[in-house]
Amino acid sequence: MSWRRDDGGSAMVTTIVLAPILLVVLAGVLQLGALRVAAARVRAAADLATLVAVNDQDDGELARSGALRLAADATDVAREYFARELDLSAPFLDRPAIEIAAGADVAAYPSAPAVDARTGRRYDHPTVRLAADVPVRTPVFGALILRPVTVLHVVAVSSPR
Amino acid sequence: MKRRAASLGLLLVSLCWSPALGRDLDEDRRPAPATPTPGADPAPYVAPPPGVYYVTDTYVADVVTSTGPLTTYTTTTVHQSTGSYARVLETVGTGEASVYDGRAFNGRRALGDGRLIAGTYYENYVRTDVGFEAVSIVFFQDDAELARLLAATPSPGVGRPQPTPSRSSGPIDSGCCAATRPGRTAGPAPTAPPLRPIRPGISLLPASVPLAGLEVLRGRAITLWPRAFVDDREVPVRSWAVIRGDAGEPATMNGAGGVPFRTSWPRLANPGSTFDLVFRIEVDTPETGHRTVEATIAVVVRSPALVD
Numbered sequence: 001m002s003w004r005r006d007d008g009g010s011a012m013v014t015t016i017v018l019a020p021i022l023l024v025v026l027a028g029v030l031q032l033g034a035l036r037v038a039a040a041r042v043r044a045a046a047d048l049a050t051l052v053a054v055n056d057q058d059d060g061e062l063a064r065s066g067a068l069r070l071a072a073d074a075t076d077v078a079r080e081y082f083a084r085e086l087d088l089s090a091p092f093l094d095r096p097a098i099e100i101a102a103g104a105d106v107a108a109y110p111s112a113p114a115v116d117a118r119t120g121r122r123y124d125h126p127t128v129r130l131a132a133d134v135p136v137r138t139p140v141f142g143a144l145i146l147r148p149v150t151v152l153h154v155v156a157v158s159s160p161r
Numbered sequence: 162m163k164r165r166a167a168s169l170g171l172l173l174v175s176l177c178w179s180p181a182l183g184r185d186l187d188e189d190r191r192p193a194p195a196t197p198t199p200g201a202d203p204a205p206y207v208a209p210p211p212g213v214y215y216v217t218d219t220y221v222a223d224v225v226t227s228t229g230p231l232t233t234y235t236t237t238t239v240h241q242s243t244g245s246y247a248r249v250l251e252t253v254g255t256g257e258a259s260v261y262d263g264r265a266f267n268g269r270r271a272l273g274d275g276r277l278i279a280g281t282y283y284e285n286y287v288r289t290d291v292g293f294e295a296v297s298i299v300f301f302q303d304d305a306e307l308a309r310l311l312a313a314t315p316s317p318g319v320g321r322p323q324p325t326p327s328r329s330s331g332p333i334d335s336g337c338c339a340a341t342r343p344g345r346t347a348g349p350a351p352t353a354p355p356l357r358p359i360r361p362g363i364s365l366l367p368a369s370v371p372l373a374g375l376e377v378l379r380g381r382a383i384t385l386w387p388r389a390f391v392d393d394r395e396v397p398v399r400s401w402a403v404i405r406g407d408a409g410e411p412a413t414m415n416g417a418g419g420v421p422f423r424t425s426w427p428r429l430a431n432p433g434s435t436f437d438l439v440f441r442i443e444v445d446t447p448e449t450g451h452r453t454v455e456a457t458i459a460v461v462v463r464s465p466a467l468v469d
Contacts, residue, residue, distance in 0.1 A: 047467055054465040063365040066372035160463035
């Protein structure tokens, strides 16, 4: 049968040419997925940190006025819990969690209404806001002549409603 | 046998007899029989006009006390009689104008926001040969900043003067009982004993400021202390009970005065609404008598949440 040609050699060539490309694409997808997982963890860490900080109220002020006010150490509480939660994702991080948390911009607005100077948002309740840049390792991206470290920008805002 | 028993009973009765100690309860209220003194010229009794009472508590000074955010306006009196009489002219609430404003010799103060304080105007009288002559007007202030907040949710005895004149008692008495019961009378309409207003309150601590409203976090356990005040002094609470409102998940709905109300709210109120909790507070002291008052506190339950 003349119409059937032997394509064994071309298949090998095709495999040799396309396999690396497929592997690179696969690695990129996996790295992108890992990055999204890391981003979700970082966001959850920031959310939880602000929630814990808001939950820490000034009991003395509550007894005096009956109104919820943030505790004086609300920013410290938010920073501490952010570090604790980030530490659970340490393999992803390019720097120690405590160092990242120390560099975070944490602001407490104990009385409302207040306007956030960073975001321009108005808060109608006592609010804690955390903004941080979290460097995450992305070695596959680095191998692909991209950045080996991807910085995630995260902002979390909590208030009692 | 019957005769022996009857004799024994008669013997017992004769041995144990005693005079009956019957006593007419109204005996000491009755005027003593007149004992005309020879040579004396008894002045004719002039009945006071309606509403005019013999003064037994005399005005001393206006008092303004501040405890934290609570400013209380009261009037101090001394329990003595100067022989004068008084009657209630008008009881005014916070910010209410009166035709007697500016006529009281001690004036009428204003709150920090400019509104006139609550209280009662009294007119003083002296008895002359021709009758009762008005001599002055005095204003008994009775208000508080916190009491006005509580008044937004009306409850008896909160920061408002009672309509009964608390500074005077009934008309002048006759001679027989005046020495032992100053101010009492054998007249036709004895007035009820003056009730001093009881100001109830709810606080988060045993000695903190009473609150009209409270914000709490969902699920957080809190303690509320039902308390009661007379003038600017706290009086012990005998017992309390939650009679209305959503109490959340309380440990108990009533208790003694030294036991706080413990609860937590696992859910939020509807948007824009609050959990209005009403306590019935029972006090029983020699100063207040056995009375109950109601205290209301509006509870706003909040939950920490993320802001989008």
